[in-house]
Amino acid sequence: MAVQYRQRMTVEAFDVWAKRQDRDYEYVRGEALEVVSNNYSSQVGILIGGMLAVYVAQNQLGHVTGADGGYQVMGERYIPDAAFVSRSKQPQPSREAYNSNPPDLAIEVLSPSDDVDKIRIKIANYLASGTVVWVLDPDAKVAEVYRPGQSVVVIDENGTLDGGELLPGFQIRVGDVFPPETDV
């Protein structure tokens, strides 16, 4: 997601300020950053988020949020494109603006205007919180899987994203989360 607006403030000031805004903001490295995307990245986000939400609901595994669901991660405030919190970690859905539980899985869809430095900082802080991160790259048509304490795995469009222990049985072909860009 790209950044349109940024302002330095403390996290305490951010929590009060963000509630009064009409738009969504993240708090990364001491700055409030407006969350924006592009249309194609948004499609990817809702597609994988939708698949995830249906699977989690059918199997009663926990809670899934979309591109406006916020989380507190290592003192920062993030809004992943989609995220999953397991029922074992959090029996009831959160009513907080930014869930005080970091997600078990965060999905970030890259867009061309992304600030990759910010994404890297977010990934490292997610990992430190025990969160698995799936980074989806619509240009390269690959998924990158970041898991705490484990090597990064890059999966091409013919490969399979596997929910592993977090989402037992959840499997999607990477190519299926990228809508076709040519006329059929």
Place this chain on the structure above:
Amino acid sequence: MALQIRQTMTAAAFDEWVRLPENSERRFERIAGEVVEVVSNSLAARIAFRIGGFLFVYLQQHDIGTATGADGGYQVGSERYIPDVGFIRYERQTGDATAAYYPAAPDLAVEIVSPSFRPERLMIKMGNYLAAGTMVWMVYLTEREVQVYKPGQPVELIDSNGTLSGGDILPGFEIVLQDIFTDHKASD
């Protein structure tokens, strides 16, 4: 650093390939299974040399490990990285030091980030360094700041007025960032 080749290779094939005579003068990394040629620029090399210099002086007084410059490779899992500055404590040095890429991950990797470097490769390197227990200092030349990545800990940002600390890995080691970002004139 620029990307010259983009070809997938197994770690074993890579280790043989880099030893070919025609590759002896070149530096390659294996990132996400792909071969990437390492190309630096003069400013990045200067900053890396300064950091390496401070580290060398520290290690002369604290004999706890070994430092390498921008031609010292390491095996980070099945990846092969060449940080601009690397440091590895003696207790992690159980392998063959004559290997092209030392058979262990460094304790500290310094990566100088210049505008031409492909950032998404840095994301993967950061993830693999953290998984291998390596602390990473990403030194941003344009912004004059350093991002500090430590396994299991929040990312720290040190701006140009701040001080980098060696922490548990290099106890007592500190670098005042102004000392590495200040450009000395030839007449100094």
